[in-house]
Amino acid sequence: MDSVVLIYKGIYILAIFGISLLIATYSTYFERKIAAFIQDRVGPNRAGPMGLLQPLADAGKLFFKEEFIPAKANKTLFILGPGIAMLVAAMSSAVIPFGDTLILGETSFDLIAIDVNIGILYIFGVVSLGVYGLMIGGWASNNKFSLLGAIRAASQNISYELAMGLSLIAVLMLSGSLSLKVIAEQQAGFNWNIWYQPLGFLIFLICAFAETNRTPFDLPESEAELIGGYHTEYSSMKLGMYLFAEYINIFVVSAVMATLYFGAYNFPFMENLRNAFDDPVLGNNVVTILGVVVMFAKIFAFIFFFMWVRWTLPRFRYDQLMKLGWNILIPLAILNILLTGGGILLYEYFTKG
Amino acid sequence: MATDNKTADTDQLQEFRDNRDLKLQDKKNENLTTLNLGPTHPATHGIFQNILQMDGEVIMDAVPTIGYIHRAFEKIAERRPFYQITPLTDRMNYCSSPINNMGYHMTVEKLLGIEIPKRAQYIRVIMMELARISDHLICNSILGVDSGAFTGFLYVMQEREHIYDIYEEVCGARLTTNMGRIGGMERDLSPKALHLIGEFLKRFPKVWAEFEKMLTRNRIFIDRTVGVGAISAERALNYGFTGPNLRATGVDYDVRVMNPYSSYEDFEFEIPVGEKGDTYDRFLVRNEEVWQSLKIIEQAYKNLPEGSYHADAPHYYLPPKQEVYTSMEALIYHFKIVMGEIDAPKGEVYHSVEGGNGELGFYLISDGGRTPYRLHFRRPCFIYYQAYTEMIKGGQLADAILTLSSLNVIAGELDA
Amino acid sequence: MELTNENVLGKLIAQFGEENIRDAYNPDGIMTFTTNRENIIALIQYLYDDKDLQVQFLTTMAGIHFPDHKGMELCMMYQLHSLRHNFRLRIKVFTPAEDPILPTLTNIYATANWMEREAYDFYGFIFTGHPNLIRILNIEEMEYHPMLKQYPLEDQTREDKIDTYFGR
Amino acid sequence: MTLSERMYLPAIAQGLGITLKHFFKKKATINYPEETRSRSEIWRGLHVLKRDENGAERCTACGLCAVACPAEAITMTAGERKKGEEHLYREEKYAVTYEINMLRCIFCGLCEEACPKAAIFLQDDKLAPARYERDEFIYGKDRLVEPLKTTETK
Amino acid sequence: MVEAPEGHSGAGFFATSFEKVIGLARANSLWPLPFATSCCGIEFMATMGSTYDISRFGSERPSFSPRQADILLVMGTIAKKMGPVVKQVYEQMAEPRWVVAVGACATSGGIFDSYSVLQGIDRVVPVDVYVPGCPPRPEQILDGLMRVQDLAKNESLRRRHSPEYQALLASYNIK
Amino acid sequence: MTESLFFFFASLTLLCAVMVVISKNPVYSVIFLILTFFTISAHYILLNAQFLAAVNIIVYAGAIMVLFLFVLMFINTGKNMEDTMKKNVLAKIAGTVAGGLLFTVVVAALKDVTLGHPDPATFNSQVGMVENLGKVLFTKYMLPFQLVAVLFLVSMVGAVMIGKREAGEQNF
Structure with missing residues (x-):
């Protein structure tokens, strides 16, 4: 790896980090705006033009609010909790391919931070760690509502991780690779995985809601029952980090869904467009940049969907949530694996045999 | 019979306390956690406390504490002239204050023996049914909020604003209406008020149908509410349930039908009943009652009779302002009524109306003075809230919260 | 059987005797009579069990204080309702102020629990056999029973009021 | 539950449809400080002590409003009108001081109803504003009496 | 993080404009703790509703946990039994915190001049803004919120450490 | 570079492992155990066994230790x-x-340890990759792999049987 690529990579990583922070920040704004629009309101509009400075106001306020550690809390862990949540959330966007290869002069450069060949496992591993932030924070607060929230978070995340993993396996069977980059490349044009894996996508989507603790699965922080759930005792920026982590998670999960099922940066007729240019380098770069735009459009669509659902549905009860996870989603996911396996065999039988 | 001990006030009290402490100690199981639900928990709409004994998420026992907004209505009522009690009743069940106002007025009218003209009665019916709608609207949409669906709440809240507009046009206030007077209404329905009611009748059914569509057949909601916080008809009667909560158990007791007041016998409507008495049934019963209320308003609005909007009772009903300024006789009556110098007859009256939550009764004893000698309110919330403990035992924390919202306990009415 | 005030009263007098069912009158169409504390529970139980009456709903209970009614200062009013026949009746029991002891009704009506606690809180009635007779609306530390006529309504610490025009 | 209800999704899709419909609907919000919602003409807002056609105060300090007030928020002291003050006070008695405690006041309108001289009104176009200090809510005559210029009665 | 770095206090322009910015941020992000006990709470629902929409001020996130709230909106009657609870909630709130007493009952007891009602919550916690009315119209509640915004905008970062503020708290026996 | 990283992670692993034992607060122990798993995963990555590293984190840190912590939360810190x-x-x-x-x-295990070095000529750096692992598991080690799977199934059923609630008993 020569130094130019290293520099590009550094810039790219910083950019991705910045973008995910920015998106998380403005997700709060869009959440409020979308909620308002759905509810026939106008939403924040007094902080800056159209309320665009609202997230900054929130952040500014949270930064300068009094730090508060309850007397009975475990101080180290109390601080560690939001830190872990934030760190883990920010780590996971590293392996997502936001675009195809960009050719800059002599060097060609992949728009992905680290292209490991186990990308999907990496994300899976990192996401599974996210629950520690919630658990440790909830436990350290020494408050029963927080503890209940932490327990709910832990059991919910473990249960839904299983179904999520099983639904992923069907995709991996199709692609034959764990690398997100490879999976993205396979879906060139309009050859998206969603056409082959509608059921798998549905399961993954539901699990994604559960993993990010969004309605209808927002039990760990359900306001009506647990006040604030695991973050009841948190004030100032520590609370901000929890809220932030949640939005970053939404962003990452949306990106993963876009990559796995909706063709990542691929869009229909991209080959035609590429060939329409005389200069292959220019054609490639135009398509790549368009691809990045398409990718982000998909991500935003998913984020919108998350919010749309949140402001529509009631939430589950704890035992119903568990029942849904174990009794419905996991068997469905296994069925999906069987169907996919059968499909692949049949396909190979007819095409090769 | 315990006539032996003179007054064992303090001793007996001590004994009770000891017993209670013992009971609590028995329950202090290692595996149970104590959770303090309230008094400022978000789901306690209004303020009351429940100390829950929980095994994991399952509630094993609950000890309710109320009285956090006890305001001494009954004591204040003993020190205020009759007409000044109307603002007090506003603040009892503040979700449906016109019903309280008019229930109280009817009680006093019964004591004074005043006959109210038909038009005033019809106006009262319209206002009371609007109040019922706004009460059920809050209750059912809050049930949605507590189950996580916030949006429906804001859709129906917009309609409540329109109901408030009508109130405003009738009495000049939104929530604590102080609507009507002893002997009729304060003023006639203005053309604008009539127009607003007509508009409301046209627009509201769509909104309500949409709200029903969002929740009624949604499986998540059904799962959350069916079988939750159920109570049998027998227990409900034993606990003194009335109103929608009783009807959800299958008993069709409705004061409007059983003891019609204010011309309710003129209107055609049904009493919706449930079967199991669970949260879902209560939700459906309230939903259906809103439709029935709409039907009643429509009938009253169409057949609104001509005539006076107040009784001809110069001793009790304030003369028109213009006469006060010009006629001496009217001025004297005016002074006498305001100063409370007109003696009410001696007597004892009980009158009940179908409030938002059930039979809202007023028991009034008058010794002939300017104030009631004793005014006791039969507050439905106070009476049935004690069944809450029994209803949530064995359920989960989330169930307890939904049960609470579906019971529609109004703290102002609970604590009085 | 059509329930009227007269025939129900006759039935009750036949059951409990003239001396226990006194002062019957209908102030507002609801039959009202007075009994004593020895008979109140048996009476309500009888009304509950009787096949013809089926008075099985306790509408409300209210304490009343008559300071001028020497020897019988405190009154407890029970209002019952037969939902089957839509028949209401009101029963009063008087007790002396220094001996406000009544038997509890909680064994028949669960709803009497809080009503009795409220009566204890407001007037100081003691209900023997009540499972948990503590104050319900006021704080436990309160030293008096506020609804008794001799106690003032107002919070005595209020400063922003001038009494000139109120005469209360 | 029917099969389609069992499957969660149809009802969810229906709900999503409803909320999406509202997403594009006209918003119901009124931008409060800039726009105000129209109030009914009989709205019970902030009190005003009226003057008559000649600009004299109507109040005769009879005290009926104070008696009628359930919150006991009104206090006043009466005074005899002196010679030469006829243009100031309409009746022979007038209120030397007249105070309403706006924090106590519940805006029930009973004072307006009790007034035999059409002196006190609860106006529909003004609301009692929020303030920082308790003392600012004792409204004396300086703030209650209607300014001289606008003499026409409503 | 509450305390501004030492250097800022003496550094003239920068420090003041910094305080202004933070004041603005705070003013536009006042998360209320709706301490709704009775009627005024119902009007607060209307304030949160679509027609009045408190979210325009950035205050639509009601935080029922006192730790996260910026303003304590006391709405409704506070009985003597409830007084200690209000105080406890106030103590649990993190600085900066403001208290708005909404409605006649919370500000002064209103018509409930009785043995059981606290005659104004300023007997237990310091109140910053009073909103009269019984209940106030949503407009008035928003008005009260805007008064708090004014307070927040013009408040120095270090006011909460000033001796006057400490004395005020001490007079209420808080901390 | 690799060597210094190895020593760094090795010492970190040992440190964390010691801390697991000597921490007084069991929650701290769990957290140090998680850290230990991380450093071990780092070793796997140094050995070019990315799959193992990821699975180690997912299974141990992501699932099993969550359950540990879950249980510890119920027990008072003891x-x-x-x-x-x-x-x-x-x-x-x-x-x-x-x-x-x-x-x-x-001691017995370390007694005849000889430090061997892989032969650079035959060393296949891709040996830890998923494809190779999969091939080996489903060909050479087919029987043990299936047996282990059955064993896991049996233990799962057993756990379910033990954890099954009795009628009338309420757990969540």
């Missing part, structure tokens, strides 16, 4: 337990015996 443990003579003896056994095993 100060009394610690005291009784310190006083109990039997516990001390058991501890000594177990420690001695462990020591013996370690």
Whole structure:
């Protein structure tokens, strides 16, 4: 790896980090705006033009609010909790391919931070760690509502991780690779995985809601029952980090869904467009940049969907949530694996045999 | 019979306390956690406390504490002239204050023996049914909020604003209406008020149908509410349930039908009943009652009779302002009524109306003075809230919260 | 059987005797009579069990204080309702102020629990056999029973009021 | 539950449809400080002590409003009108001081109803504003009496 | 993080404009703790509703946990039994915190001049803004919120450490 | 570079492992155990066994330790337990015996260890990759792999049977 690529990579990583922070920040704004629009309101509009400075106001306020550690809390862990949540959330966007290869002069450069060949496992591993932030924070607060929230978070995340993993396996069977980059490349044009894996996508989507603790699965922080759930005792920026982590998670999960099922940066007729240019380098770069735009459009669509659902549905009860996870989603996911396996065999039988 | 001990006030009290402490100690199981639900928990709409004994998420026992907004209505009522009690009743069940106002007025009218003209009665019916709608609207949409669906709440809240507009046009206030007077209404329905009611009748059914569509057949909601916080008809009667909560158990007791007041016998409507008495049934019963209320308003609005909007009772009903300024006789009556110098007859009256939550009764004893000698309110919330403990035992924390919202306990009415 | 005030009263007098069912009158169409504390529970139980009456709903209970009614200062009013026949009746029991002891009704009506606690809180009635007779609306530390006529309504610490025009 | 209800999704899709419909609907919000919602003409807002056609105060300090007030928020002291003050006070008695405690006041309108001289009104176009200090809510005559210029009665 | 770095206090322009910015941020992000006990709470629902929409001020996130709230909106009657609870909630709130007493009952007891009602919550916690009315119209509640915004905008970062503020708290026996 | 990283992670692993044992608060122990898993995963990555590294984190750190923590949250941090443990003579003896056994095993295992180096000529750096792992598991080690799967199934069923609630008993 020569130094130019290293520099590009550094810039790219910083950019991705910045973008995910920015998106998380403005997700709060869009959440409020979308909620308002759905509810026939106008939403924040007094902080800056159209309320665009609202997230900054929130952040500014949270930064300068009094730090508060309850007397009975475990101080180290109390601080560690939001830190872990934030760190883990920010780590996971590293392996997502936001675009195809960009050719800059002599060097060609992949728009992905680290292209490991186990990308999907990496994300899976990192996401599974996210629950520690919630658990440790909830436990350290020494408050029963927080503890209940932490327990709910832990059991919910473990249960839904299983179904999520099983639904992923069907995709991996199709692609034959764990690398997100490879999976993205396979879906060139309009050859998206969603056409082959509608059921798998549905399961993954539901699990994604559960993993990010969004309605209808927002039990760990359900306001009506647990006040604030695991973050009841948190004030100032520590609370901000929890809220932030949640939005970053939404962003990452949306990106993963876009990559796995909706063709990542691929869009229909991209080959035609590429060939329409005389200069292959220019054609490639135009398509790549368009691809990045398409990718982000998909991500935003998913984020919108998350919010749309949140402001529509009631939430589950704890035992119903568990029942849904174990009794419905996991068997469905296994069925999906069987169907996919059968499909692949049949396909190979007819095409090769 | 315990006539032996003179007054064992303090001793007996001590004994009770000891017993209670013992009971609590028995329950202090290692595996149970104590959770303090309230008094400022978000789901306690209004303020009351429940100390829950929980095994994991399952509630094993609950000890309710109320009285956090006890305001001494009954004591204040003993020190205020009759007409000044109307603002007090506003603040009892503040979700449906016109019903309280008019229930109280009817009680006093019964004591004074005043006959109210038909038009005033019809106006009262319209206002009371609007109040019922706004009460059920809050209750059912809050049930949605507590189950996580916030949006429906804001859709129906917009309609409540329109109901408030009508109130405003009738009495000049939104929530604590102080609507009507002893002997009729304060003023006639203005053309604008009539127009607003007509508009409301046209627009509201769509909104309500949409709200029903969002929740009624949604499986998540059904799962959350069916079988939750159920109570049998027998227990409900034993606990003194009335109103929608009783009807959800299958008993069709409705004061409007059983003891019609204010011309309710003129209107055609049904009493919706449930079967199991669970949260879902209560939700459906309230939903259906809103439709029935709409039907009643429509009938009253169409057949609104001509005539006076107040009784001809110069001793009790304030003369028109213009006469006060010009006629001496009217001025004297005016002074006498305001100063409370007109003696009410001696007597004892009980009158009940179908409030938002059930039979809202007023028991009034008058010794002939300017104030009631004793005014006791039969507050439905106070009476049935004690069944809450029994209803949530064995359920989960989330169930307890939904049960609470579906019971529609109004703290102002609970604590009085 | 059509329930009227007269025939129900006759039935009750036949059951409990003239001396226990006194002062019957209908102030507002609801039959009202007075009994004593020895008979109140048996009476309500009888009304509950009787096949013809089926008075099985306790509408409300209210304490009343008559300071001028020497020897019988405190009154407890029970209002019952037969939902089957839509028949209401009101029963009063008087007790002396220094001996406000009544038997509890909680064994028949669960709803009497809080009503009795409220009566204890407001007037100081003691209900023997009540499972948990503590104050319900006021704080436990309160030293008096506020609804008794001799106690003032107002919070005595209020400063922003001038009494000139109120005469209360 | 029917099969389609069992499957969660149809009802969810229906709900999503409803909320999406509202997403594009006209918003119901009124931008409060800039726009105000129209109030009914009989709205019970902030009190005003009226003057008559000649600009004299109507109040005769009879005290009926104070008696009628359930919150006991009104206090006043009466005074005899002196010679030469006829243009100031309409009746022979007038209120030397007249105070309403706006924090106590519940805006029930009973004072307006009790007034035999059409002196006190609860106006529909003004609301009692929020303030920082308790003392600012004792409204004396300086703030209650209607300014001289606008003499026409409503 | 509450305390501004030492250097800022003496550094003239920068420090003041910094305080202004933070004041603005705070003013536009006042998360209320709706301490709704009775009627005024119902009007607060209307304030949160679509027609009045408190979210325009950035205050639509009601935080029922006192730790996260910026303003304590006391709405409704506070009985003597409830007084200690209000105080406890106030103590649990993190600085900066403001208290708005909404409605006649919370500000002064209103018509409930009785043995059981606290005659104004300023007997237990310091109140910053009073909103009269019984209940106030949503407009008035928003008005009260805007008064708090004014307070927040013009408040120095270090006011909460000033001796006057400490004395005020001490007079209420808080901390 | 690789060597220094190895030493760094190795010392970190040992440190964390020691901290697991000596932490008084069980929650801290769990957290240090998680850190230990991380550093071990780092070792796997140094050995170019990315799949193992990821699975190690997903399974151990992501699932099993969550359950550990989950259980610990219910138990009070156990100060009394610690005291009784310190006083109990039997516990001390058991501890000594177990420690001695462990020591013996370690000594026996290290006795004829020779530090081997992979032969660069035949060394396949891709041996830890998923494809190779999969191939090996489903060909060479087919039987043990299936047996392990059956074993897991049996233990799962067993766990479900033990954890199944009795009628009338309420757990969540």
